[in-house]
Amino acid sequence: MPSSPRSTRPGSRASRGVCSTVTASCPRIGLERAAKPRTVCIVAVPKRPRTVPARRTSVPYPRRVNAPYPDHWEADVIVADGGTAQLRPIRSEDADLLRAFYSRLSAESIYYRFFSPRPRLTDREIEHLTTVDHHRRVALIATVGGAMIAVVRYDRIERLPDTAEVAFVVEDAHQGRGLGSILLEHIAAAARERGLRRFVASVLPDNRRMTKVFRDVGYRAEQRFEDGVIELTLDLEPTETSLEVMVAREHRAESRSIQRLLFPRSVAVIGASRVEHSVGQTVLRHLLRGDFDGPVYPVHPTATAVAGVRAHPTVLDIPDPVDLAVVAVPAEAVHEVVEQCAGKGVHGLVVVSSGFGESGPDGKARQDELMRLARANGMRVVGPNCLGIANSDPAVRLNASLAPTTPGRGPIGFFSQSGALGIAILQRTAERGLGLSTFVSAGNRADVSGNDLMQYWEEDPATRVVLLYLESLGNPRKFARLARRLSRTKPIVAVKSGRSTQGVPPGHAVRALSLPDHAVSALFEQAGVIRVDGLSQLFDVAQLLAYQPLPTGHRVAIVDNSTSLGLLAQDAATALALTPGEPVGLGPRAGAAEYEAALAAAVEDASVDSIVVIYAPSIVGPGGGAWLDSMTVPPQGGWKELVDPRVAETIVRIAANSPKPIVATYLGAKGMPTELRSTADGGTTSAAPGSVPSYSTPEDALRALGFATRYAAWRRRPQGRIPPVEPACQSRARDLVDRLLGDRDETVRLPADQAAELLGCYGIERADATGGVPVRIVAMEDPSFGAVVSFGLTDVAAALLDDRAYRLAPLTDVEAAELVRAVRSAPLLFGHRGAEPVDVGALEDLLLRVARLAGDLPEVALVELDPVLAAPSGVTITGVSVSLHRPRNPRLELSPRRMPAL
Secondary structure: OOHHHHOOOOOOOOHOOOOOOOOOOOOOOOOOOOEEEEEEOOOOOOOOOOOOOOOOOOOOOOOOOOOOOHHHHHHEEOOOOOOOEEEOOOOOOHHHHHHHHHHHOOOOHHHHHHHHOOOOOHHHHHHHHOOOOOOOEEEEEEEOOEEEEEEEEEEEEEEEEEEEEEEEEEEEHHHHOOOOHHHHHHHHHHHHOOOOEEEEEEOOOHHHHHHHHHOOOOEEEEEEEEOOOOEEEEEEEOOOOHHHHHHHHHHHHHHHHHHHHOOOOOOOEOOOOOOOOOHHHHHHHHHHOOOOOOOOEEOOOOOEEEEEEEOOOOOOHHHOOOOOEOOOOOOHHHHHHHHHHHHHHOOOEEEEOOOOHHOOOHHHHHOOOHHHHHHHHHOOEEEEOOEEEEEOOOOOOEEEOOOOOOOEEEEEEEEEEOOOHHHHHHHHHHHHOOOOOEEEOOOOOOOOOOOOOOOOOHOOOOOEEEEEOOOOOHHHHHHHHHHHHHHHHOOOOEEEEEOOOOOOOOOOOOOOOOOOOHHHHHHHHHHHOOEOOOOHHHHHHHHHHHOOOOOOEEEOOOOOOOHHHHHHHHHHHHHOOOEEEEOOOOOOOHHHHHHHHHHHHHHHOOOEEEEEEOOOOOEEOOOOOOOOOOOOOOOOOOOOHHHHHHHHHHHHHHHHHHOOOEEEEEEOEEEHHHHHHHOOOOOOOOOOOOOOOOOOOOHHHHHHHHEEEEEHHHHHHOOOOOOOOOOOHHHHHHHHHHHHHHEEEEEOEOOOOHHHHHHHOOOOOOOOOOOOOOEEEEEEEEOOOEEEEEEEEOOHHHHHHHOEEEOOOOOOHHHHHHHHOOOOOOHHHOOOOOOOOOOOHHHHHHHHHHHHHHHHOEEEEEEEEEEEEEOOOOOEEEEEEEEEOOOOOHHHOOOOOOOOOO
């Protein structure tokens, strides 16, 4: 074989099996058995192999050739610009795709790939690159519209069986979309599954973009420069940094994908009928009536114009680019329409058509095909069977929905799964004078979900409050993670239907929840989500949070001109665990001056955290007594002639400068009445910050204030910390679980000695019964929420009342303390009726250890400690049950980024 002096120099790269004519991203792999001698390479052996870490991260894959095609490596992903791509293992029949992909690479990319000009690949090279065994040689490709746009591969180093060389290349037109980092995440997960622990890669020094991708992925890395090449070694064990990087990239990509939907530069309405009140014409007219800031293109197969706007036969006939397409054609025709949108380069679809998953098996098949086609061509989908989307931003003014009424501009972002309720929701929002920033009705929620919207709203400066109407949860654990982060800066108020059944409406691409509804409420509370009982409460809470500051405590001042209403407010506050002061009764003759003095005093009072003001007009009789108050029938002509308008002006003026929230029961009005709106922004069509929310009864006002007070307390509390565990203990537990499970796919209940050994890794030890209050601690791997910990007392009453509290694992020290106190029978642990309190600190410590075990090991299907005897001297575990089962799907937060499977 011809060789150069450099290739035979002792100690050179070539003498260790490296040729300078292979990949820039990793010059040692890819063409080891290429056709031409000048390009032949031998897999290299690093000069300084690293020592093997003590912890094994996965069960070693059996040494075999031609492992079965790993279809679970297939994934739909959202890239950095908000589009989508599909990832899958390469196949032998991909030769033409690879050849076409290579032909589109620039000379620079080819140079970085091969260290020299290389105009084309030979047939033998193509065959080699498309032939893998899914074990020693693995390659994944990314496609959009059926075309290959990127490829990543690894080849095992034979003398280092836990190490492989990695390389990837992205088509020039798709560089900068984050595909490199996505490819690395997915092939690293595949490598860990196959028992690999590290990647090695070599990059030319001037290939800075490639070097940055490897460095920024977040894995522990070593770097050295030798013979003109940067050599990188990546440890594939996920780190806190790598997980943070993955979450941050996921957040940016999903947020961007929603932004592309809500801020289109042009919209096509496909199915824009000339029939009055038809779905297509309705959407078109709402777009035009809303004064969308961009061109609107009706699509109709025969009409030359619809609603006075020139029409086109298909979306492909539109001469200009189209960002968003609203699809309003029969379900059977949607497939063809989506194909045309793909050819046009449309970014997103809003499918208002029905006849999909909600209509039965045939419709579900159509829905799945719709999603496969959309994802394959880089499009996100709202719907199908949805109401549509709206964005009140003056820069876009988008009403791509079936709703005739959309509220004015405001600080509330609203996500609704129900299309049927969407119109009523928007109407009630407008009636209350509330303003929306954006609105999305997802219908069957086949793609875009509440999780996506939360990613967007987190960074959206126009949204201060998030409202959710949920009928199902597609990824509950991700929902909890996103909600916990978002709730730290913006309140989330949610209605979750299906309290009694936890069922899933027809058509929704999710499964029913297995936990009881009160457990779901507890997990919402842990994440800071304000869960309310219905739409009326949703709006009651939203109007307070959107326009008033949060309470700094639970002490409430009550100012009224009706003794009876003041007493009702006091009783309501006490029932809601608020602390009301004695109502300040101003009497039925009170006017603006009296209200100003009382409200100003309450604002200045350091013992007051929030204020409820009640204004009920009355008719004063000859003797000075009140004949009527607001709870009676108004006189002919209504109350207006009896109302002093200066009272409302005073309330708004005081509230504008108050650091404390002020809520009102003003003339029994519900919402944001015009009289109580701030004039900072004009305050005519919708309320502005500083406006005062009004409630029809004092009880409604106090209930909303109670929700806001509890949420504010959640935000103020320290987040706590997850106590660390010795890495050696974690490693020992991991090895033990792998050994006990082996390759078995069934549930394995551990005998006492093995259960004790596993629990002992986390300092959990069983002992004989010594007396105390019996409690029960359970950790389980829930198919929806992942690791969940529950706590309760072990007695007949607790079992009868299902008095158990739940939290997601792992727990912080603050959450463990809350868990103990969350059950209704908790006073029995704290010295009820003179009994000696138990060692609550020891109980909290045990919960932390159990939760950390469950959080670290998804294979732990169940840990049940029952009973645990809690005594003043400590806790004793007298009953233990442990079961293992290898989960069918890994926890998504530990997996590479992917969209939900169809």
